[in-house]
Amino acid sequence: MKKLLLVVSLTIISFGIDAQGYSCDKVAFTNFLVRMYNNAPFDGVRAVNDYDNAYLISVLALDPSKYQNNESVINRVASVKAMAQASRFLNGSDITQDMIIHTTEKNDGTSDTEIIENIHENSVGYVKAMEQLTNFKRSDGKLIFIFATLLKNDKLKL
Structure with missing residues (x-):
């Protein structure tokens, strides 16, 4: 009787052990994105x-030296930048451009021309959440971050 109870309990436990696995589909998708980037x-x-x-x-891509190699700061900056990129993509942005041409004439009859170009971008929107799939170091030392979010059917037709 004790052996039967032991076998039954071990069988029940073995069915429940697989409960904390990570999605194989997500790992395969992440590996696909890394290969696509490389x-x-x-x-x-x-x-x-x-x-x-x-x-x-x-x-x-972020340069870790600009953030004193502080991992939590780098991760937060990457998250905010990823959400800003996604918001601009989904909601659009208003871009204005001004060009100023400043010419000064010298005493010898020649002139110097200075061109100043100002580009302003304004975007309004919100991306609820983006999940960091992976990050890895590029050969030049920069960290590459890949974030993803599931698109709803009404957001974008592919």
């Missing part, structure tokens, strides 16, 4: 389809 590096936002869903991915 094949043709890019920064910015892209829409990517897998078999069942559409994702908005945001890729950015």
Whole structure:
């Protein structure tokens, strides 16, 4: 009787052990994105389809030396920049450009020309959450961050 109870309890426990696994699909998707980046590096936002869903991915590169190699600061900056990129992609932005040409004439009859170009971008929107899929170091020392969020059907048609 004790052996039967032991076998039954071990069988029940063995069925429950698999409860804390990480999604194999997410790992495969992340590996696909890393291979895609290594094949043709890019920064910015892209829409990517897998078999069942559409994702908005945001890729950015940060120089860790600018943040005194503080991991928590780098992760927070990367998260905010990824959400800003995604917001601009989904909600658009207003861009204005001013060009100022300043010419000064010298005593010898020649002139110096200085061109000042100001570009302003204003974007309003909110991206609820972006999940950091991975980060890795590029050969030049910069950290590459890949974030993703699931796109709803009404946001973007792929």
